[in-house]
Amino acid sequence: MKRWFKTSLGLTIFGALLIAPFSNSLPTSAQTKISDPIFDIAIAQLHLQLAEVEDEEQEPEPQPELVTESVDCQLEKCIALTFDDGPTSNTYGILKSLKKAGAKATFFAIGLQLRAHPEIAQLVLSQGHELGGHSYDHRKLQYLSRAELERDFSYVSKLMFEATGERPELFRPPFGEYDDLVQEVAQSPLILWSVDPKDWLTRNPDETYERVVQAAKPGAIVVMHDNLASTRFALPRILKTLKSRGYRFVTVSEMIKDLNPNEVYRSGPNGN
Numbered sequence: 419m420k421r422w423f424k425t426s427l428g429l430t431i432f433g434a435l436l437i438a439p440f441s442n443s444l445p446t447s448a449q450t451k452i453s454d455p456i457f458d459i460a461i462a463q464l465h466l467q468l469a470e471v472e473d474e475e476q477e478p479e480p481q482p483e484l485v486t487e488s489v490d491c492q493l494e495k496c497i498a499l500t501f502d503d504g505p506t507s508n509t510y511g512i513l514k515s516l517k518k519a520g521a522k523a524t525f526f527a528i529g530l531q532l533r534a535h536p537e538i539a540q541l542v543l544s545q546g547h548e549l550g551g552h553s554y555d556h557r558k559l560q561y562l563s564r565a566e567l568e569r570d571f572s573y574v575s576k577l578m579f580e581a582t583g584e585r586p587e588l589f590r591p592p593f594g595e596y597d598d599l600v601q602e603v604a605q606s607p608l609i610l611w612s613v614d615p616k617d618w619l620t621r622n623p624d625e626t627y628e629r630v631v632q633a634a635k636p637g638a639i640v641v642m643h644d645n646l647a648s649t650r651f652a653l654p655r656i657l658k659t660l661k662s663r664g665y666r667f668v669t670v671s672e673m674i675k676d677l678n679p680n681e682v683y684r685s686g687p688n689g690n
């Protein structure tokens with residue numbers, strides 16, 4: 419076990435003990451659904467500080483090769499990694515691996531988490547990634563009325579704007595399920611996927627890694643979850659292997675130019 423990890427674990431437990439009494443004294447309304455945001459943010463900040471300490475202990479790394487707008491996914495091997503259901507404190511580790519690999523990705527955030535972690539949403543965009551909407555609380559949208567859907571979309575848009583100054587331009591329906599009404603109210607391209615390692619089901623880094631690298635193809639859109647530690651552990655290997663096969667890691671908008679708000683996308687050029 420690395421020294422920084424032991425330190426991280428120790429400080430996290432110490433921090434949790436410090437914060438727990440305060441967290442319990444919060445009014446009940448502040449604790450509903452978000453699982454103690456103040457607690458989560460404090461822990462996330464501790465992790466970030468420790469991640470920085472870890473960086474200081476390592477050898478200086480070469481500057482990552484940044485993806486530029488000149489990537490032509492008609493000619494190059496592109497792949498769009500996407501991460502759903504965040505942002506959470508686990509997103510920090512995902513961002514760190516992407517940065518090391520010079521990779522860009524797309525995050526589909528849920529409103530509840532945007533409300534709990536606006537600072538992480540801002541970090542996602544500031545590192546050149548793309549942020550889309552994924553509903554407020556991940557319910558099956560085809561059971562909502564038009565008015566309920568409109569409320570859901572406008573609230574998530576407001577939360578993202580308050581967090582980042584930008585509004586979502588892409589939408590991924592929870593569970594990949596939608597109907598005509600969802601598509602109409604979304605007024606955004608619906609982004610589904612062509613590669614699904616089912617990381618939420620196995621929660622196993624080895625299986626997530628194997629399934630992604632076996633199914634990867636140029637033009638693929640890969641769905642994963644940035645709220646899962648197992649996915650965070652799988653990601654460095656996924657990036658390394660696919661990079662060695664010549665892939666460029668791009669956002670959905672970089673891979674698919676001129677996205678149409680009335681379309682549903684499962685892959686990019688040459689993908690299937």
Ligand SMILES: [Zn+2]
Binds near residue numbers: 502503552556592593
């Ligand atoms: Zn989801």
